[in-house]
Structures are given as C-alpha cells and as structure tokens.
Amino acid sequence: MRLAELQREFRAWLVEASPEAAARVAGLDHPGLAVYQNNYRAQLVGCLEVSYPKTRDRIGSEAFLNAAITHIDACPPHAWTLDAYAEGFDGTLEAIFPEHPDVSELAWIEHALATAFVAADATPLAAADLAALDWDHARLVLSPALRMREVTTNAERVWHDGGDAAPLAVPAGLVVWRQDYTSCLREVSLLELEALAELQCDGSFAALCDLLAERLGEEEGVAQAGAWLAEWIGSALIVGADVEIPR
Template sequence: MSLLAFQRDMRDWLVREDLIAAGRMGASAGPGLVVYQNNYRAQLVECLESSFARTRAWIGDEAFFHSAVHHIESVPPSSWTLDAYGRDFPATLARLHTQDPEIAEIASIELGLEELFVAADSPVIALEKLDNIDWDRAVLTFALSTRFLELRTNAFAIWSALVDEKEPPVSRNLDTPQVVLLWRQGEKCRMRPIDDAECQALRDLRSGMSFGALCRDVTLFCGEQQGVALVGQWLGLWLSDHLIVAIKDDWSAQPRTSSYL
C-alpha cells in the first residue's frame, strides 16, 4: 500500500468510520484505529466547546454534545486550521433545533465574534485629517471587519445575559428582525444592536454613496434639524468606534437616492 493510499484510508476511517478502509490496514491495526478515532472526535468536540461556550451554556452539556457529534459526523474539517471548523456549526444547529431558532442565532453571534479575531487589520483615521474635507462629496471607507448579523429572536439579549452571568430571558421570536453590528476596534471585538435607519445608512455608505447624498436623504425624510442631528450623531459614533478608516473627497461620486425615500 502506498503512503497516499494509506493516508486516504486513514482519513476515511476517521471521518466516516469506513470499515473497508480499516480492513485494508490489517486486523492488528483495529485497536489503534479506535484510539485515533476517539482522539480525533474528542479534539473536534473540544474545538466546538471552546468556540461556542454561550451556546453550550444555553442548551446544556448533553444537548450540545449530541449536536457536536452530529456535526462531526456530517461536516468533516476542510481547512488547514481548526479555528475554521465551527464555521458551519450554526447551520447544523438550525437543522437540529428547528423549534428553537435562538440556539443557532446565539451560535451565530459567537461565530461572528470569533471571526473578528482573524479579520484583516484596518488603520485608524486621524481626527486632524478631517479638516478641509468637502463633506458633500466625501466618501467613507469602513473597517474591513465591519459586518451585520440579522436576528429573528431575542438571541442577543440571551447571549448578553449569559456573558454577564445573569439569568437569561425566555426565548422568543421578534416581531421585526434585529440587526447587530459587529466590528473590531483595535484588539477588541465589538458589537451592538442598531436600528433600521443606521443600518441603511451604513449599507448605503459602504456601497459608495457620498456622505452629502446621505445627509440630503436623511434630512428630507426626518426634517432638516432632526436629520442633521442624527447624521452628526452617527458620524461621531462611527469615528469614536474606529469604524471609519478613511475619508476622501471623491468628485466622481454621483449623488443617488438611498432606501430612505
């Protein structure tokens, strides 16, 4: 048996418990193969436990273990690093717990935060560079780690309570989805719920809308005084949270209508 064939049989045994593949390695290899397989699965369970600690706390050790075993049997590792193994675990939980959708959403929160650790770094904008910007034509660039997570249950409230070691609320479906903004500020992973207006503003700006066009649309929708105050509040918050990493005057930026109107 060639080394490549042996490696393939070993993989098939570990992943699928392929008895034919095990048989090709000889009867004497049987006890050792069982040990290898147990170690392989135990390592994957530990990987999921460390990545989804709040999910485990919510559903309990036994339910989490059974979910982890099902995931290991149906989704073998496909990356060079175990850090990526949990990427599909929320989807597995969604399939297993259709009557409890908050479970998969809590796991999605944990996955989102973990992925922020390996997101690309972004520079911090210097406030002194804000002078002399033509805000009517300014185009904002946001941190590469910025992402949105849409939740249809009160998973964020449950997750927050678990983090604070408080009694979590009873799970419930939301009347309207809640959007949570995730980003990395320096070495800290950050997240906060945002309302529909801020979410739409961020989506428009990230797609290339000029800051001036956003201001015009928001003031038309909310009124001049309230619109200016709201956009100014957003800008200050985005800058202090290090969400904005660059601002440039783009004279090719074409004003367009946002989804506010």
C-alpha cells in the same frame, strides 16, 4: 499504495468511518483505526466546546454534545488550523433548533466576538481626517473586525444580561466589531444593517446617501447618513477614506 492514496483512505475513515476505506489501509486493523477516529472526534468536540462555552452552558452539555456530533458528521475540518473549525456551528444549531432561533443567534454572537478580537488591526479614522474629503467621490473603509447579521430574537440582550429569550417585535440586526482591545456588540435597525452592508460592499458615501434618501426621503435620509457617519467614526467602525477618481 502510494502515500497520497493512503492519506486519502485514512481521511475517509476518519471523516466517514468508511469500512471500505479501513479495509484498504494496509497494515492497520480496525481496532487501531477506531482509536484514531475517536481521537479525531474528541479533538473536534473539544474545539467546539472551547469556542462556544456560553452557548454550551445555555443549552446544556448533553444537547451541546449531540449538536457537536451532528456538526462533525456534516462538516469535516476545512482549514489547516482548528481555530477555523468553529465557523458555521451556528448554522448547525439553526437546523437542529428551528423553533429556538435564539440558540443559533447566541452562538453567532459568541463566534463573532471571538473572531472580531483577533481580526487584523486597523487604525480608526478620526473626524478631523474627513474635513477636506470630496464626499461626492468618497469611499469609506470599514473595520476588518466588522461582523453583521439579521436576528429575530432578543439575543443581544440575553448575551449581555441573561434571562429568557423572546422574539423581537420586528427583526433587527446585530453588529460586532473591535474597538481598541474590546470586542463590541450592538443591536441595530434593519435599515442601519443594510446601510453598513452597502458601505462594506461598495464604500461609496454618495451611494449610501442615495439609499437612505430612497428609504426615508431626501432630507431625512441625508441627515440620517450624517448621524450614522458620526456614530460609526466614534465607535471605530470606519478605518479609512479614499477618493474615487471620476472617469
């Protein structure tokens, strides 16, 4: 058996506990293989526990362990570092606890805050930098630490203050980013969430104004775009501004 084949069979045993793969791994008996598989699973459970301590405390150690095992069975490691393995655990929790969306939303917050903290550095844009900008062709750059999602519960309040989870009267958005050396979390309206997503994708301030004018009317939409722009700059969410050259 070639080395590459041996590696594939060994991985199949670790990930799937395939007895056929175990039988094809020459020179290793099943008890020996079981040691490796137990270590593999223990390492991944430990990774999730380290990545989601607050979520673990919230749902309890037994429920968390069961969720971790489900996640490990469905989602083998996909990157060279274990730091990346925690990504997507909120999706597993959403499937396991469909009647308690706060669980997956809290897990998303925990992971988003951690990843925002180690995101690439970027110098926030100062308000003075915008004075001479051509707003008709301006393209704004948002922080590489920015993470966003829609939520249906008061997960943001539960994260900050604890207490009982409850559904929101209307869905809202969560925004996570880093300001200086602090990861920040804020609940926003769905409209602001949509505006940030539009800006993150396109960067065009003119397109953002068009979106808000369509939703709110021209006068109120432009005023809201200006108010949010000032707030985003003050919060270090905007880290660059370029000018698109018209064609």
